[in-house]
Amino acid sequence: MDKTLKTKESTSVSRRDFFKKTASISAVAAAGLLAPATLNADDPAIMHHTKWGTTLGDGCNYHPYGIPSKYEHNIVRRTSALMSSAGDMHAAISMTPLYAQKGIITPNGLHFTRTHNGVAHVDPNEWRLMIHGLVEKPIVLTLEQLKRYPSESVIHFVECPSNGAAEWKGPQFNSVQFVRGMMSCAQWTGVRLKTILDDLGLKPEAKWMLAEGGDGSEMSRTLPIEKVLDDVIIAYGQNGEALRDEQGYPVRLLAPGWEANLSVKWLKRLEFGDKPWYAKEETSKYTALTASGRAIQHFYALETNSIITSPCPEIPWTYLKKGEMIEIQGLAWSGYGTVRGVDISFDGGKNWVEASLKGLILPKCWTRFSYMYKYEGKPLLLQSRSYDDSGDVQPTVNQEKTVVGVEGVYHRNAIHTWEVTAKGEVNNVQVRS
């Protein structure tokens, strides 16, 4: 890449060549190439009038619902046969492009998806929510009636407990999108379930709640009352607009910090009872088989976790020169509470330094971390390790494996490693024994 550039530098770079080249290489390399400092010749991006500077732009009515720039068309959710059943994309997962994630709010079109029977399209006029069982007054709500309740807006990550599950036995994908993309973060708007229950009257013998979806899979899960009365939301808003179909339009449950599977989409029914239901997705699936041969059930909160999103295989350091400063940054989160800090290791976990947290620091929410690093062109084993205000510290692969084994599928939060080569390439590796 850099070589090609240097041979071109001596001759003048025609505008056409310049854009052709820019288009054919990776976005990241392009960003480096576009920096005028790397070009000796005058930068044609400056020396010529641009097409957009000399023509009329679109009218304000061109896209009544706005869309991303055409140039960002490669920033999309991706999936793989491994994330589906036999390549069937109805009971499948698509991953958020974390390398392109800005800040802590995932755009609605890039929010990861997990469906068990395809994306349902619910007619909001025929949508009903039934709340019954051990309540004084069983009710039925229409969407308009639900929205009459006082609303709350909260920013929480939503993560599939299978996030990173492809890596229990070793690295498989060379991409941060596939290593950790089964999660997203959004501002959710809805009604705190406790607000409704205060109105209906929850009977004291109620210990569990069944949340049931209305899609073809009729996804259902049992939640304990303690959580229900703490911070569970019945959500209809996602980042300022209605939920997307993929997120359960018109209404989903939101159990902050917990397995996303418990945040039942296309919500249809809430039943309160004194016994757990053993719903289908809390027995055959979403139970974590440990090395003892027994499985953890009702595994709720997602442990503290972190991932470096820059550099990553998609955003390598191949454009850096020795001595240049570069920000290492990433995301940390915890379903137990609030991220308190993140440590960074350059040697595969032997020695650690503290990174800075930046931006908003909220409970059960993505938290940005940052570390300014002087690039030395040496191979690194780059890791991040988060800890939270509940006392949880992200484990090494060995620490996690020692307690639960490698067949649990769910709740994998071991420290992740990126190998940075002497050339600045970034690869997914695993430090373990």
Place this chain on the structure above:
Amino acid sequence: MFKLDRKSILIGTSAFAASVVLLSGCGDSTSTGVASNTSKSCEIGVYKIIDKHAIDGGVIYARQNGVYTDYRYNQQSMKGLNYGRPATANEIKAWNVDALPDGTGLPKGQGSVEEGDELFEAQCASCHGDFGGGGKGYPQLTGGNQDKDENGIVKVLKNQRLLPGMAAPKRTVGTYWPKATTLFTYIRDAMPYAHPKSLTDDQVYAITAYILSQNEIKIDGVEMDDEYVLNAKKLTQVVLPNNNGFYPDIDGAKGPANVKAFFADRAKNIGMGTRCMHDCKDISKDGHGKMVAPSVFKIKYEMSDVVPPYAYARDLPPEVDTGLVSKGEKMYNTSCKLCHGTDTMGAPMVGDKEAWASVMQKGLHEVVHNAIAGTGGMPPKGGNADLSDADIKTIVEFMANSSK
């Protein structure tokens, strides 16, 4: 004085800045909910915890004086809202069809293993394999050795693929599932995959019977042969081999407390890290039980069959010609519509039949010529010199045709 006021206004205008500066971890210290204290103990992201051992092992934050962590909330009463309407008994009956392991909620009906065999072959085997044996990419339902060890644990579930060649644990109805009632509700609510809820209760009992029989389950000591007929009572009597294979114990009055106790000891029960900063050791047992220091494992077989394929260029997407927008219309949109898309600019508006009938009286050739050379208030080629004469003709034809 005025300077101070101004400063407080500046802080107040940014909700986030205000909350971080004034509320974090301190919101409980004054009766108004807004602390004036900005001492060092009032760190960003440190929030008032009222329960350090929530049921999930995490924390519960205080909601006090309108403050919840970095959020504010409305403290006014929200009782007596009375929205929605009472659910009718029929409505509850229609939707409340879940079933508990004790049989509560199971419907009437019955089905035999033989009937289930036929149904399974016709509607289930294409995904779950012959006899539910898997191999088609969807869950395997039957098979796997159900033998238990001396502690009552199904042996095949202890398999760990720590080293190459080690066998995977088997997770079928017979080896893994704890409750047979789940099998019934699963099939009834969500199967067959492409046509959920299309089976009658009798058919669901039959398929459930077939899957249980293929897993060699005995009910009350009785083997399930072809003639065996399953109903609600018999289904409730099923004890699956791995019934006790799950923890913590969620059943009974102590269920929630058991869950809470389990997650309170996370280091022991699910694993936790340590915040070592220097010269950290991280050794563990390998698949043979030998203590070994960590080493770097690279990707052996990269999973790269991703959809859509990896691509990072910031370029224009390949143009897909849907045929819905003609070349003439595209050029019209970018070069002519500003004036011809409205009747306020003095130019004949596209869609105005009378205006265009009048224009076209001159003949296509003349109109194209005028458009190329400029006419009235219109500059040559509408001011876009990049358009060829042929382009102008295409555009004029589009405009005239759209105004008939």
